[in-house]
Amino acid sequence: MATTTRAPELAAHAYPESESGIWSWVTTVDHKRIGILYLVTAFAFFIGGGIEALIMRLQLAGPDGQLTAGDTFNQLFTMHGTSMIFLAIMPLNASFFNFLIPLMIGARDVAYPRLNAFSYWLFLFGGLYLNASFIGGAPDVGWFAYAPLTESGYAPTKGVEFWIVGLAILGLASIISSLNFIVTILNMRAPGLTFRRLPVFVWMTLITSFLIVFAFPPFTVATILLFFDRLLGSQFFIQTAGGGGDPVLWQHMFWFFGHPEVYILILPAMGIVSEVLPTFARKPLFGYTAVVFSGLSIGFLGFTVWAHHMFVVGLGALPNAVFAASTMLIAIPTGVKVLNWSATLYEGSISLKTPFYFAVGFLVLFTIGGLSGMMHASPPVDAQQSDSYWIVAHLHYVLFGGALMGFFAGMYYWIPKMSGRILNEKLGQLHFWSMFIGMNVTFGPMHVLGNDGMPRRIYTFPSDQGWDEWNLVATIGSFVIAVSILVFMYNVFISLVRGKKAEADPWDGQTLEWSIPSPPPVYNFAAIPVVGSNRPHWDAKYGGAPEQPEPEEGGIHMPPPSYWPVVVAFTLSMAAVGLLYSYPLAAIGVIATIAGAFAWAKEPVDIPSDGSNGQPH
Amino acid sequence: MAQTFTPRGHGAAHPPTSLGLDMRKLGMWAFLGSESLFFATLITNFFVNRSSERADYCNGLTYADLAIGLTSVGAFILLMSSLTMVLALAALRDGNRRMYRTWIVSTALLGTSFLCIQIYEFTEFALHGKGMSSNNFGAAFFALTGFHGTHVLIGVIWLFSLLFLRVGHNVKRPLEYVVGGQAGLRTHREPTDGGAGIPVELCGLYWHFVDLVWVFIFTLIYLLPMDDPCGEAHEALSAVSHLTVL
Amino acid sequence: MSAGTEGEHTSRGAGVSRQPAPHHKHPPYVTVAVWLLIVTIAEVIWALLPINDLIMVPILLIMMALKALGVVGWYMHLKSDSRVFTYLASGPFLISVGLIIVLFTLFGGFAERFF
Numbered sequence: 001m002a003t004t005t006r007a008p009e010l011a012a013h014a015y016p017e018s019e020s021g022i023w024s025w026v027t028t029v030d031h032k033r034i035g036i037l038y039l040v041t042a043f044a045f046f047i048g049g050g051i052e053a054l055i056m057r058l059q060l061a062g063p064d065g066q067l068t069a070g071d072t073f074n075q076l077f078t079m080h081g082t083s084m085i086f087l088a089i090m091p092l093n094a095s096f097f098n099f100l101i102p103l104m105i106g107a108r109d110v111a112y113p114r115l116n117a118f119s120y121w122l123f124l125f126g127g128l129y130l131n132a133s134f135i136g137g138a139p140d141v142g143w144f145a146y147a148p149l150t151e152s153g154y155a156p157t158k159g160v161e162f163w164i165v166g167l168a169i170l171g172l173a174s175i176i177s178s179l180n181f182i183v184t185i186l187n188m189r190a191p192g193l194t195f196r197r198l199p200v201f202v203w204m205t206l207i208t209s210f211l212i213v214f215a216f217p218p219f220t221v222a223t224i225l226l227f228f229d230r231l232l233g234s235q236f237f238i239q240t241a242g243g244g245g246d247p248v249l250w251q252h253m254f255w256f257f258g259h260p261e262v263y264i265l266i267l268p269a270m271g272i273v274s275e276v277l278p279t280f281a282r283k284p285l286f287g288y289t290a291v292v293f294s295g296l297s298i299g300f301l302g303f304t305v306w307a308h309h310m311f312v313v314g315l316g317a318l319p320n321a322v323f324a325a326s327t328m329l330i331a332i333p334t335g336v337k338v339l340n341w342s343a344t345l346y347e348g349s350i351s352l353k354t355p356f357y358f359a360v361g362f363l364v365l366f367t368i369g370g371l372s373g374m375m376h377a378s379p380p381v382d383a384q385q386s387d388s389y390w391i392v393a394h395l396h397y398v399l400f401g402g403a404l405m406g407f408f409a410g411m412y413y414w415i416p417k418m419s420g421r422i423l424n425e426k427l428g429q430l431h432f433w434s435m436f437i438g439m440n441v442t443f444g445p446m447h448v449l450g451n452d453g454m455p456r457r458i459y460t461f462p463s464d465q466g467w468d469e470w471n472l473v474a475t476i477g478s479f480v481i482a483v484s485i486l487v488f489m490y491n492v493f494i495s496l497v498r499g500k501k502a503e504a505d506p507w508d509g510q511t512l513e514w515s516i517p518s519p520p521p522v523y524n525f526a527a528i529p530v531v532g533s534n535r536p537h538w539d540a541k542y543g544g545a546p547e548q549p550e551p552e553e554g555g556i557h558m559p560p561p562s563y564w565p566v567v568v569a570f571t572l573s574m575a576a577v578g579l580l581y582s583y584p585l586a587a588i589g590v591i592a593t594i595a596g597a598f599a600w601a602k603e604p605v606d607i608p609s610d611g612s613n614g615q616p617h
Numbered sequence: 618m619a620q621t622f623t624p625r626g627h628g629a630a631h632p633p634t635s636l637g638l639d640m641r642k643l644g645m646w647a648f649l650g651s652e653s654l655f656f657a658t659l660i661t662n663f664f665v666n667r668s669s670e671r672a673d674y675c676n677g678l679t680y681a682d683l684a685i686g687l688t689s690v691g692a693f694i695l696l697m698s699s700l701t702m703v704l705a706l707a708a709l710r711d712g713n714r715r716m717y718r719t720w721i722v723s724t725a726l727l728g729t730s731f732l733c734i735q736i737y738e739f740t741e742f743a744l745h746g747k748g749m750s751s752n753n754f755g756a757a758f759f760a761l762t763g764f765h766g767t768h769v770l771i772g773v774i775w776l777f778s779l780l781f782l783r784v785g786h787n788v789k790r791p792l793e794y795v796v797g798g799q800a801g802l803r804t805h806r807e808p809t810d811g812g813a814g815i816p817v818e819l820c821g822l823y824w825h826f827v828d829l830v831w832v833f834i835f836t837l838i839y840l841l842p843m844d845d846p847c848g849e850a851h852e853a854l855s856a857v858s859h860l861t862v863l
Numbered sequence: 864m865s866a867g868t869e870g871e872h873t874s875r876g877a878g879v880s881r882q883p884a885p886h887h888k889h890p891p892y893v894t895v896a897v898w899l900l901i902v903t904i905a906e907v908i909w910a911l912l913p914i915n916d917l918i919m920v921p922i923l924l925i926m927m928a929l930k931a932l933g934v935v936g937w938y939m940h941l942k943s944d945s946r947v948f949t950y951l952a953s954g955p956f957l958i959s960v961g962l963i964i965v966l967f968t969l970f971g972g973f974a975e976r977f978f
Contacts, residue, residue: 111644179651182643182644182647183643183644187634187640188634210954213647213648213650214955215654218962221655221658222658228760232748232756233749235756236662243752243753245666245753246665249966256658256962598778638947643948653952657959661963661966664963664970685911696896700895710889821939829931832927832934835903837927840910841920842916842920
């Protein structure tokens, strides 16, 4: 079908020509390729963060550990937290957004394909930038970087600067990609795909995107102010005898971002589970509307609870009570969701495949994590648990047991769509069980350790505290997790090489992505589908779908690849490097960025001369 | 057949948008929402540090140093630049490209003069040793107005670059028509602005937002009253304070 | 979000109110500018008057809001444009105002500064 004719006004412009090989990936604006790039890169960072965790667990395996000195340990837990949140879970979610959102809403690409590529390259360079700090001393202040510990007097290396600027780059990448998804979801749905028919995963992506767009700017401002403190001698977050500011302000600004961030991490997993469970229970999702509105209220309430991270700061009884109440409110929509997922399973004819195992694993572990979270929603209880291993246990149950279990459910569910191969079922179940057991053996004992008074972030402990056994158990568990991840990687490798070929619809799915071949063609849909319910592909298979249009003659209009996203992302990162090491380099980077942006704007995109195309960039 | 992105011909129909709105405008508004929280945090920071009770308050910039007169001129300039901006868009929509260019250049020049005033103000303060490290009132002031100034600078660059971009070249066509509309389905509208003039409108939205932020900053920083125990000491502060009285 | 849901059903899609060029009826831009100027001058004069803060501050904030509405409503076309844009803008605006007020309160703003 492909004709290579090019509109006359575009013919003169030098577009990247390769359609395979490395340059085709560097210049791609195809959302599916960008999704895969995100997936591979984020998984690499995930492995890095996991290795950091293993080293820490080795250090803590027994009393008086000698493996890493105190400062290295501090760098490890800071980089572990920062990497897992900003370089692993968020971009892993972004990879699903990229790959799936256009497929699920019946579109051929996202709203701004070039900006989408730009987000990916910024993410990659930002991640490398952050990890480059290990050379001169990584940030060693914890992932929430409490002031005044981050001020130059207490953190003299450039680690904190790397953290600030690296996260500014990553934040920019996240905001841009979220704007992209907001517009894509609002404006590029297939005919008939109203908001009441959107798949839950798309809804959760929309909510997550709004959370990112609203929560990241306060964080960026906070880090910039910290940068001023360190670089220009202002005193926003440090108090001295002569005056200065208030370290508590940092905590407010950080957690005003930090709590929505928690939902940014978990809502996509909730969306994945809401797609996986109905497919394998062969029932529609129980209470679709309730699940969607719960997601919306979680998103909204997420902005009203931040000070529950600060109960021990001493805000006073009234603020603590208000924030405790709003925190407990969040349990209601979360409980509604858990109930709906459970009710979806009730009387379903369940097909016990690996994605389903992971989804149920999510359900169980996330509920445990939610319950322990409810406990320290109460300020007096939190006063006991704050800064102890109890918190570590809680957050890993919701982020590992929640977000990552959901992510793996999505991997087993959608890798056939991405690659055209089904992952090995036996290895998948081995992966699930080893991960499920390893996870509980690692993080379960931390509840006990926390209750026994073991503080977070200590790099060693004496043997007379009664913490020896449980720490050893947790370390063993962490290596079980590591083995399970190796099983997963082996599974992906072996299945991609000689796994079973996936048909278009291997799981009897209900959403639009299963109506097209695996892997999907570049243009996704030969004809944009017409949607009649929130289970369009079931309608198509079992009756009830509205009449579908025929593919049009004359080829399909796809955005051309571009050099500019990677170029501008590079020049911007160059400016970021210059900011720390050489101002002339920073100036060159800024000027090159402006020039690159201008060239980007000048690059003719395929807007037809009647101007009716809604997909300009 | 190799999978390919090559079909780039104009023969194919383009999917209409679900809301009937232009993609870029929708994205711009979402972006402005993000920017709103950016400035809200800076304003918050200013309010938290807006206190004369700190021991080092009198060491640096104080409330009495802020020049209402000079700043009022700045506020006037920005408001006028917003007017010229909408006039530019209106001229483009009317097909009057000469007036469009005139108004765009005026907007950019007004923005530049605002920047000049701000640079003058900052330089004066710096010359009197009132910088980021002197006290937190000043530091928060510089952070907030400095980031606003940076936004103005980006806006000025954007405005000038509009002159070199091909915008609004197909503006004189009838704008509204409807496609789709299958039975039982919501009617889909083509983006009715049809892409014409949208780059200018986007720049305008950004520019008005920057003006809007100044509307807030002007009142919240300069006009809200505040006790200043060391205001008297700075009576002789050069030209800035000469302009303090209207 | 729900904003979009409602906006979708509104009869005022984008540009419905905007007539095709060149018979374009523009909003009263110059009149709005004159009003903005008048309010700005009033603001400055009001701020220089020796008045109790309790009266001074609320009036200043009201004048600020009026100016903001003028800019957003006419210059940014929210008054005549699709309501989706209004919803998109008001959500973050409300969160912003909430952030400022809550932190202002928590840092003792109402207790120490103005009142």
